[in-house]
Amino acid sequence: MPEPMNDVDARDQKDAFRRYVQPELEVLLRVARTLTGDAVDAEDLTQETLIRAYRAVGRFDGRHPRAWLLTIMRHTHLNMRRRQRPDTVPDWDAVQTARPAFGASTSRSAEDEVIDQRLHHLLAEAISALDSRYRQVLWLIDVNDLSYAEAAATLGVPVGTVMSRLSRARGRVRRHLGPDILISRRLS
Structure with a gap:
């Protein structure tokens, strides 16, 4: 004792x-x-x-x-x-209720609203299409603002693995979004 x-x-x-x-x-x-x-x-x-x-x-x-x-x-x-069975359907409330990653000005045009809504939908779709190991790293670093070392400690993987997964996750999200949405967003 x-x-x-x-x-x-x-x-x-x-x-x-x-x-x-x-x-x-x-x-x-x-x-x-x-x-x-x-x-x-x-x-x-x-x-x-x-x-x-x-x-x-x-x-x-x-x-x-x-x-x-x-x-x-x-x-x-x-x-x-x-101790528990895995979930078959992930909870994406956080993605659906999150604000767009781009800063919003006080005077927004209807076009900006449509682009942001479309971007939000496409971004949620792109993130949900990621393999869970890439999605976790993306969330820990880009959403929760952890350092590479903190994310590595959380996931129990080397820092290099975190960096590699994050790079792949970001690349896959960019490819999913496609050049059209990114170009139209930069011009506004």
Whole structure:
């Protein structure tokens, strides 16, 4: 049986948790949403990650807390997926409710609106056509704004693999969109 922690150790554990884990909550939720594709599952994954991080924070050396937490999340996610059957239909609410990647001005023409709607539809279609390993990297880096190293830690792959997958994902999305939509968007 584990030895009970004394009050000083418990206080140190809480302080370490506040210092290393709490500042990363927003990132953890965004990455969990990307990994699970569902808000409720993302909250469950984040909660389980926080519990595991709290238990392990006493052994954490204090270097690279985000990478440490994302590694815990990746392992937790893999363990949770092993316990359940895979989904057959992905949840694309995030794609459908996301704002277009291009900045919107206050005075928009009808043509701009049509182009943005078409681009939004084509972009969602292009992303959903990607293999899941490319789609995950694209979401982690381009949507959740993680660094290559953080995405690599989350997925448990080398940084070079992340860079390669991201390049391929972006290329496939560009090919799916085609030159017409990109040229018309640049001219407006």
